[in-house]
Amino acid sequence: MSRPRSDAERNRARLLDVAVDLFAEHGDQVQMGEVARAAQVGVGTLYRHFPTRQALVEAVAEQRFSEILAFAESECLPNPDTRAALTCFLTHVAQMHQTGRGLSGAIEATFGSTAPRGPLAIELLAIGDTLIRRGHADGTVRADITVDDLYMLVGALAMISRGDVGDWRRFIDITLDGIAPR
Amino acid sequence: MSRPRSDAERNRARLLDVAVDLFAEHGDQVQMGEVARAAQVGVGTLYRHFPTRQALVEAVAEQRFSEILAFAESECLPNPDTRAALTCFLTHVAQMHQTGRGLSGAIEATFGSTAPRGPLAIELLAIGDTLIRRGHADGTVRADITVDDLYMLVGALAMISRGDVGDWRRFIDITLDGIAPR
């Protein structure tokens, strides 16, 4: 268990960087070769760091989760109006999907799998939990609604905003009405 | 523009039949070769009838849409309680996705594309429209909700019930609350 070689670490970082950009721009139909070329690296190197296409996609998703997390913490949570905070959060998720389709496949992979959730996902859950609890307290959210419900809605929102299946702003409004007390 | 040869017609039907079953059982990762083999036909024949994988998937989806349609007309519409009718409809869609994952890719393809909607899809829209209107009339559905909203929810439901992203029954309840008047 020794430290990885420094060039390896740099290459990994550059690959991820480039992949995030490419996925954001061209959706997740980007080819492995392109990523390698853009990072000025052989395919072999790419595969050393991300043993499979899926792995790369997931790493990109992880990256973007962390962006969502940061945004939610700094921009949404502080808002004292819980409904507004939830809207802020969900809107950000949707926008992040509309630009940069690359995430969506991974969302599916992450939400759809029973795989052990990464630390980032756990933090995300924590934020959701905070929002839901606040909602319980101030009457924005019905008592029987849980974080799991929220993340089910997030998953749905992700799909919708990816595929132009209607207007996701309406989806947000409708579902927030749906979890509000009657 | 002459009638297709009878053997061609038979082959086409058998291919579609087999494809429906295979997709239902193994999800949409079934290979073209498998479908051809299962139908006792060469790949060439398969490609004659369905010029692309996507075309086959869509044809399968069309098939299943028609099942949904039939069920909705005979089992859901007659229910005088509009909310129950909507629940019936949405539940059926979800169940159809849970078993037989094959549909979901196609749902995405159909809902996500701006392609001209087939006649079946139009009929489905009509049913949705009927339900929404009834809801407007009897106070189950808020006045500003449209069929488009309903089908956005159907799309979302499809994704959710495919991927085990939470409990779709709750999703149905939440969204029906969301489109109800305050």
Added chain:
DNA sequence: AGCTTAAACGGAAACGGACTCCGAATCAGA
């Protein structure tokens, strides 16, 4: 600094699956 070697690199080739092509087989009208 030079030596050593485990680790990382690169990219040619293997692999896998969708799709094409065209000679062989088959249907249906005269």
Added chain:
DNA sequence: TCTGATTCGGAGTCCGTTTCCGTTTAAGCT
């Protein structure tokens, strides 16, 4: 029954992912 247009079949092409292995390089040791 003959004929030729239509359909069939499946070997082959294409293209993207993944593997393999000889070459290169960072970094610890002397």
